[in-house]
Amino acid sequence: MKEQNPLQRATASFTNIDGELLQKVSNLGPSELLFLAGYCAGLAEHSPAQLNAVVTPSAANELSKGSQLKALILYASQTGNAQEIAESLQQSLESKGCKTNLESTLDIKLARLKDYALIVVIASTHGEGEPPDDAIDFYEAVLSKKAPSLNGVKHAVLGLGDSSYEFFCQTAKDFDSALLKLGSVPLIERLDCDVDYQQEALNWTTQLVGAIADIQPPTLTSPATVENIIQFPYSKEKPFAATLLIIQKLTARGSIKDTYHLEIDLAGSGLSYGPGDALGVWADNDKALVKEILAELNIESQARVRFKDEEFSVEELLRKKLEITLLNKGLIEALATVGGSQKLLEITETYYSDYIRNHQLIDVLKLANVTLEAQQLVAMLKPLKPRLYSISSSIDENPEEVHITLNHLQDENENGIRYGQASHFLTRQLEEGDKVNVYVERNKNFKLPSSDKAIIMVGPGTGIAPFRSFLQQREAEQAKGRNWLFFGNPNFNTDFLYQTELQKHLKSGLLTQIDVAFSRDQEQKIYVQDRLRENAAQVWQWLEQGAFFYVCGDMSRMAKEVELALLQIIEQQGNNTQAQAKDYLKQLKKQARYQRDVY
Template identity: 35%
Template sequence: MSEHVSPPLVLVPENAPFSADQRSWLSGYFAALLGPAVEGATAIGTAEMPGGPKLADNDDAPWHDPSMPITERMEMAKARPEPQKLMAAMAQQDCGQCGYNCADYANAIFLKSEARLNLCQPGGKETLRMLKKLDEEFGTGDAAAPAAAAGEAAAADKPIDLGPLGYCRENPVEAIFLGRRRLNEPGGEKETWHVEFDLRDTPITYEAGDSLGLFPANAPALADAVIAELGARPERVIGGKTLRDRLIADYSLGAAPDGLYQLLSLLTSGEARRKAKALSAGEDPDGDAAYLDVLGALHKFPGARPDAEVFLESLDELQPRLYSISSSPKMDAGKVSLTVDAVRYNHRSRLRLGVASTHLGERMPEQTRAKIYLQKAHGFALPADLSTDVIMCGPGTGIAPFRAFLRERAATQAPGRNWLFYGHQRQASDFFYKDELTQMRDDKVLTRLSLAWSRDGTEKTYVQDRMRETGADLWKWLEGGAHFYVCGDAKRMAKDVERAIIDVAAQHGGKSPDEAVAYLGTLKKAGRYQADVY
């Protein structure tokens, strides 16, 4: 009996105004986007569009390093095609906050399937400014036109697909906030919380290593201060909601956007106008641009008071925040937990608050429903072979995914060994999950626990110092096939940890400097070095 073969699915009809090569490429591109949702769709490579430039690709991006300044990244990409230049402008963290990884976000912008240029949360203003500059330089472009036209044609025939419920920022679900408990003991300089949500009435299922997206709200007191500074009425209805509700739930009141400075420049004159224009162009005439939030910008230009509706149009939308999940679905069924630092600091006699962190840490009442979504991990997960050894390095709130990993390993009774490097400021106040980790060590789930405290004693000790001190054993684990994971600050800590691995490979593996660097690269390519950085 012969096998029945279905004819290939045509996603771009022959009478569409494209060449045969372009139709073939577009069919593959849309098949890749739709994937298994379209029966019979066959995805082809999208690395290069016929007659157009090569698309961005993580495997061909020497600037794909979150510790590298944007100026250096752009210099490395200056001779590359447009999509790769767009990728170089991203924060290079592949954190998923934009809903893509860095390369896919760049390609989506280039192909005109994504119009929003402000989704790279870690990149902030410098990424947004560079994307705007590149977008203006590239224009629509002939290569992008077919994808745009085909996308518009498809959209005309069916409603916009928001994506699976609970699994993307465009289609979040509501979950009940169960509560919080403080992880710091008295004497700590920071305020860190363990927070939990109930997932039982949601479609969300997750794995250790995934992240949770949360839609925060601004502090009502901050929204009230902005309204008072505008001289507006809080109950004024704009777009179906009051001005106060809009400022609390819909708009970012953090770093003042360029659009606000442009608006203020139109309402001022003389020296004030010059400064507002300079700020809108990314300059820093008074050396305070990094500290100016929306309220601070209004204070800086007291004579400029725009209409409330025009003012809202100049602001950025309030973006969701991603947090590494610190629970295991196998041990914490029906719940998900996060480990969150509440950000607070004073600047010029004003208390400044982290939006999402203080929303979770103090403002959200228990049993309140909050909008959340799951962000699946990109290459950050436990090895499939339970016998594989695991080395985890997570100072501060970087402990979050490794608490999840350890709980997962305990629930699955994984025979592989587990080694955790954890550090913070002071052992007495900042040893997060101390009782749990101690119990896991007693139960032989946690094979080794290496601790580093930067404020105890006369010399600062960090996790990378502990890695070098235990270098001989660390090398044996790595040579035995262990997987290495790091979670934390992308620009400093993660780079220091990489440097420590290179030093260990050189000292205990007898490798030359170049060979030691190549060894780290080999671990990354093999998926044995994975990072969750922010």
């Protein structure tokens, strides 16, 4: 018999389907038919050999776009917020019968974008308006000429950000305009969420699920909602009033740094954490600063104001609920407009980034020369945001306690000394025994590997914090993996944080090696990246043997310099080209062997 081609075989098998089955199908209602269509598409997808025999890839694509919408949920996330939203969105869509693929921007292939009828991007912004680490390559690719046409595709973008940064939600904005340029059409409008993103993000994802249901009626019904299903006893919204046990200064007299070790009691909270997680702290604003702001505006401290459906005295509201140290462009522009201040407009247009580094609301008010009602002031200010501190203890070694390591921030400008909101509160306004509102912020992307793996930790300054936790954890677990620490700070005599502990770890063998860089102890500055380069052959050997590489601390200079040094080591020690070195680093990221906690 003459052999049939795949199309002929498919047609023959289709006409062989018995009449009874076709009769049953014709009796089904619309939602049952849609369910069946999705079910069959799923079966076909799990059996690619059969699918390829009947339909061409492009026809399969049309099919999935036509009968059952196939959505890509793509997240670009550094500390896990965007990832968490993406995961709950996937649960919600899947429960409504929408086929979805959830992918990190680290894993997605550019060419695969066009396989989807809908692309949902949930992206945070980091650095100074930069994409999260895992998104850098995809970000560059999607903005490049290599990006595929996305005609006929729909998209939706959710941005997570912080409006106190100059480039608010920049990554989400860039992804949105790149998708538009490639021909995709927005299904719903992009939303840029500020630090208080939970409710807004929930509303947006609910709107998106509704919009998808409009183009694809629900097939499976399940009560699952977009809401996060994991419930912790205490959270950002419902923090635990913990007791501050110990405040200990780590840097010695004469240091240019003012660094502290804090121990906080979590007893009775049920709160737990892992190495790599951060502690969220809700701090009150400085009383004197609040008084100064109200005096500048001639506002009576007990004037009543409304905020989020509640009434407060303006003084109380400014102390506990509103941001008064971190500036944002919108605030300066609003005050410039109200007071007609040319000087303020000039700041926003020319040297905004420099200005906000050491100026606060009170300084802007002094230039603005405005009169405001208490409620007008409240309307201009952002809600207070909690500050995060990398946890520097292991709960296994310190049951029911959490430790953090922080710099007290202080800077002087033409009007006086300005303090960091939370660091000043924690180190100057609280005393041992006082209460502080805290919660645990998980960081899925900064985690210890299994106990047999070697780790290289680069943590200068307060960047040492999570590595103190890592070392304690490895000690508690009697982990066999080797541990190498690079630490740096200005001077050996005053700034060797946790020196005694680290030396003890070195002696016990827990620390295989420690390399320190005290930048100001000699004429020529030496930093951790220089120590890495000096140890290039050994670093390379550790990496080739499977070591995990961690970086924590200053984002703006240190983390960038360390990455450059690492690339150079990969290039030179491994005889790689620049492109190969970049690819090696990308593979490290994919295997979670290059992790950063930078701020």
